[in-house]
Amino acid sequence: MDQTKKWQLVQASLNGESLDQIVEKAALFLNSPLVIIGNTSNIVAHSTAITAPDETWRQAVERGYITLEFSATLSKWDQLKDKGARYECMTVSQISGRRRRFYRLTMHSQLLGYMNVTEAGEAFDATGEEEYYFVAQLIAKELYTHMKFSDSGRKTKNEDILLDLVNDGFVNRGHFIDCLRSSSLRPGAAYRVLCADLTGFLSYNAGKDSFKLELLRFFPGGAIVIAGQALVILAEARHCDPHDSERLKELDGYLKKKKLVCGISDPVSDLFAFKRYRKQAINAVRLRPYLLANDRNHIFYDEVKVYDLLSQIPRSELMYYCGRQAYELYQYDQAQQTCYLNTLMVYLQTNRSVNATARYLHVHRNTINYRIAKMRELFQLDLESFSVTNQILLSCQLIKLIEGPHS
Structure with a gap:
């Protein structure tokens, strides 16, 4: 040298x-x-x-x-x-x-x-x-x-703000607000945080940045960073509208093609509270297997909130909060090797649709009618009572957390 x-x-x-x-x-x-x-x-x-x-x-x-x-x-x-x-x-x-x-x-x-x-x-x-x-x-x-x-007067990139939010890089709220002023992020505007695990993602494409361009097509003006082995996106809430079925269908097709599962937080207008909403997006992915429709590659945190709430209870204490009738159904299934509790849970989650329950469980609709009639007979279930069905559904979710999503 x-x-x-x-x-x-x-x-x-x-x-x-x-x-x-x-x-x-x-x-x-x-x-x-x-x-x-x-x-x-x-x-x-x-x-x-x-x-x-x-x-x-x-x-x-x-x-x-x-x-x-x-x-x-x-x-x-x-x-x-x-x-x-x-x-x-x-x-x-x-x-x-x-x-x-x-x-x-x-x-x-x-x-x-x-x-x-x-x-x-x-x-x-x-x-x-x-x-x-x-x-x-x-x-x-x-x-x-x-x-x-250097460059203390330069315009702060939105990605710099996002990465500092991920890494706790702001000393206090005042420091955050000062940096926010020099970015194009709008104080008080509604945003959502999106997270996807990139553990299985590997690419040596260093030419055209197609991945980023494709994501920005869904989330124009969004900030996108890689943090650890996670993709983190800060997007305007209007680009992640849960009621925009066409847009979400297109997004889901893209995520499936990329083999990514993406959690989407609730709307947030105070970005200084970013960590809480990033955790929501992460938990949306983590709790996705508990959902009835868990074949989608995007999940809003709102869909899994009840599971996130119930998971705060120590696992050893979950059964104490289970309703009597649901617990009796659970014990009966354990003893007789039946699947009444899961059938009832799907039946209630599909708004008591026999056809939808049969399709989800891959059985004939007559089988569902038989199971519902049998449960009414064995356990005196009043499925016309809102308070009863609400308690049963909550109990089913508790048991699902105990047994695991694929039980």
Whole structure:
């Protein structure tokens, strides 16, 4: 390695040169193109003296951010990082004909982003691992300074606000309001939080950001970030209207194609309360299996609220809140290997429709009529009484939580 260029890099840092200048000198030292990626997938800086003769590289720097798909892949760092490397890194050969190597940029245990080195001037093996690590450490310090003290008057990106909400990055409400003023988010407007687990999602598409563009078609003006292995979207509530069946049908088809399940929170107008609504979206996905119509890939929290409420009760105490008749039905099913309780639950949830119950349980409608008549006879059920059926349905939901969604 050219130690003169290394000293010039260190001197640039000591002299307080800009992040762009330091990245330029770092690229010359490593003799490789560099791209510095922020934690909202934006490209903070990149080398210009040394560039990658690669269309994907050019597209990314011109666009100013990496694709949402590849950002999701970077979030799987612990699974995909190089095995046996002296310093943590991730080498990727699936993007194009040129290998990329990524280093995490951290400061005070905070992930600031990534350094992307593209194999161009020299093969990776021609440079010692410690040199790449040295540059990554130096740029992490510079990026931290850049984020903390530079561009104080610039317009704040909605994604920056969203990521800080996810990571508890605001000191207090006043700090939050100050940052909100410099964004395009509207104080007091109604938003919803959407969350989807990306654990099984893997893509090396780093060219056209089709995933993000497709999501923005459903949620125009929305803020989208990858947080851990979750996709988090802050969307205007009007774009997530539970009564807009056509729009939701289209969204569900898209989510199925992407093999994603998305939870949708209640509307929120006070974004400082974001964490509560993010938890709602997460719980909507978690509790989806308890729903009768659980084949949809989008779930509103409103649909699972009762299960979320009941799950706050210690599991060992749930049965104490179960009504007598429902408990007797449960005991009878256990002893006789029947399925009266589940039949009754589906019957009540389908607004006492025999045909709908039969379709859901994959049995003949006469079987449902027989079971209902038998339950009335054995347990003196008054299914015309609202208070009785309400108590039975609540008890069924309690038992469902005890037994599990697939019982």
